[in-house]
Amino acid sequence: MGDVLRIGLLGCGRIGIMHAANINMHPKTKLAAVYDIDDSASKNAADTHGAIACGHADEIFANPEIDAVLIATATETHADYIESAVAACKPVLCEKPIDLDLARVNLCRDRIADSTVPVQIGFNRRFDPGHRACRNALLAGEVGELRQLIIISRDPAMPPSEYCAVSGGIFRDMTIHDFDMARFILGEEPVEVVALANRLIDPELMNRIGDYDTAMITMRTATGRQCIINNSRVAVYGYDQRVEILGSDGMLQSENQTPHALRRHSASQTAAQEPYQNFFVERYREAYWAEIGAFADCVMNGTQPEVGFEDGRRALVLAEAAYLSLSEKRVVAVDEVD
Ligand SMILES: NC(=O)c1ccc[n+]([C@@H]2O[C@H](COP(=O)([O-])OP(=O)(O)OC[C@H]3O[C@@H](n4cnc5c(N)ncnc54)[C@H](O)[C@@H]3O)[C@@H](O)[C@H]2O)c1
Structure with a gap:
């Protein structure tokens, strides 16, 4: 990893495109690749932010040029993507909530329990x-x-x-x-x-x-x-x-x-x-910005995120x-x- 964290973004909807812009503006991060099940959303985000548009999420998890993953997809996909990212040793910043079903969250927790890969949850406030x-x-x-x-x-x-x-x-x-x-x-x-x-x-x-x-x-x-x-x-x-x-x-x-x-x-x-x-994009602009910086810091310094998986679960x-x-x-x- 260099001195800039190369991030793969999953999900290019409302919050995803906001994160894409922040990632590229932040001095510690760069948007490397994007994936959305909606091809046009991937392509738009990739074109706008100078990133690679992937045809499948696995292209992000398998890419050694990508240091970390930001999950901004629909909620029901978060737990699966957290598990895939952790299995691929890619630190994760995942939007809230982890899942709507506590049993699924607990299963995800058990599946990633042996890993020290940082998982930050998007409680931007x-x-x-x-x-x-x-x-x-x-x-x-x-x-x-x-x-x-x-x-x-x-x-x-x-x-x-x-x-x-x-x-x-x-x-x-x-x-x-x-x-x-x-x-x-x-x-x-x-x-x-x-x-x-x-x-x-x-x-x-x-x-x-x-x-x-x-x-x-x-x-x-x-x-x-x-x-x-x-x-x-x-x-x-x-x-x-x-x-x-x-x-x-x-x-x-x-x-x-x-x-x-x-x-x-x-x-x-x-x-x-x-x-x-x-609304939230305007009111919490500085918070989303600081959230990206905190994620970059924890990955680069090898520390655990201040707001982690257990915070999302609780x-x-x-x-x-x-x-x-x-x-x-x-x-x-x-x-x-x-
Ligand atoms: N922290 C916050 O302030 C905040 C604010 C808004 C939304 N969120 C969370 O962010 C997530 C996304 O919300 P949104 O408002 O951007 O929704 P959205 O519907 O605008 O965007 C979601 C995107 O995910 C894509 N997607 C769905 N399934 C996918 C899959 N399997 N793989 C890849 N892409 C997939 C969709 O095509 C869509 O483009 C939700 O979990 C939501 O709760 C957090």
């Missing part, structure tokens, strides 16, 4: 400068002992109905990021989960596909630290991404971002700002606990599902 600064301030003791954590995560608009139908449900698809953020900040594993979810935005669609569009989840760690996650598939004022920590000596808040800092004051309003950054365990709580209308011990 850990790399958001604001959220990370919040955690660092907490770790530095700035607000004393953590007592409560509030995570607000609301999308600007409903995803397409076709996406909702195969997403795996709000907890596995959307809240999974927040379960990981909770674990990242709490510093202790949640041991109890209680979830409420409702169909307030698009009841017809949600009923038809058995999903929910509005949710609140409360969790508690063994020492009594509390966390509330607040999700909505729609917030009319935009993509709402906030983290708040209450400690014994103060409070920390990681706030929303606007594209610039203009504030308008008039007879009818004060401190009116631009709308929030549109976030899914919390999603399963939330579903059990919802269906049985009770507080669920995380042990019950894992």
Whole structure:
């Protein structure tokens, strides 16, 4: 391996093409090859980013000129591709979630258990400068002992109905990021989960596909630290991404971002700002960038990723606990599902 990590990209859809651009812009990484089952998606990405378009995923795994793999394909392919990459000794950065089925995730874990090939999971929000600064301030003791954590995560608009139908449900698809953020900040594993979810935005669609569009989840760690996650598939004022920590000596808040800092004051309003950054690609631009850098660093330095396979698995365990709580209308011990 040289001083630039040559990455093979699997999946050239919405998030894949964003990663492709970041990989080529980042000084530590280069896009070597791409593969998508949709030939035109592969070809477009390859042409745009100066990479080889492969006709099969195995061409990426077998290529000695490729140092590592980024998996940005449809969720149901992640576990298979992680196993193939690890078998080929290629470090992996895999998008969340690992799979929608905890049994499949556990099988994948067992199959790669003997390997030390790094597997990083795409929980990009850990790399958001604001959220990370919040955690660092907490770790530095700035607000004393953590007592409560509030995570607000609301999308600007409903995803397409076709996406909702195969997403795996709000907890596995959307809240999974927040379960990981909770674990990242709490510093202790949640041991109890209680979830409420409702169909307030698009009841017809949600009923038809058995999903929910509005949710609140409360969790508690063994020492009594509390966390509330607040999700909505729609917030009319935009993509709402906030983290708040209450400690014994103060409070920390990681706030929303606007594209610039203009504030308008008039007879009818004060401190009116631009709308929030549109959606995840814009809001978490720096986080995705730092995520690629962290992956390159861990592969080049021979260390394990900061956010690894077990983090991906544990976030899914919390999603399963939330579903059990919802269906049985009770507080669920995380042990019950894992
Ligand atoms: N971390 C984040 O913020 C974030 C954001 C969006 C999506 N995601 C995750 O990224 C993954 C992709 O999401 P997306 O929104 O880009 O979806 P998408 O549908 O836009 O793209 C997926 C691509 O994978 C391709 N594909 C499907 N099966 C394949 C296979 N077997 N081999 C090769 N290519 C295959 C499809 O043709 C498509 O081009 C999902 O798992 C999703 O949960 C993560």
